[in-house]
Amino acid sequence: MTDDLSKALASTxxxxxEERGLTLxxxxxxxxxxxxxxxxxxxxTHSPPRPCSPGCPARSVSPCRS
Structure with missing residues (x-):
């Protein structure tokens, strides 16, 4: 996600x-x-996800960055 998109999502x-008075x-x-x-x-403030290595089992079940 781009920084701008991350910030917009976080804010939304x-x-x-908060508008609904809900806690996490x-x-x-x-x-x-x-x-x-x-x-x-x-x-x-969190770190972006790390890319998966070529042999990572998660590659077959979720999109990973190459």
């Missing part, structure tokens, strides 16, 4: 959650998404 997730835990319960993932989505 955080604002929507409450949103996680309602959405079925982990609290950690919601936290990562609502901040842009």
């Amino acid at each position: 997730v955080r604002a929507a959650r 835990a409450a949103l996680a319960d309602i959405s079925g998404v982990s609290r950690a993932m919601i936290s990562r989505s609502s901040t842009v």
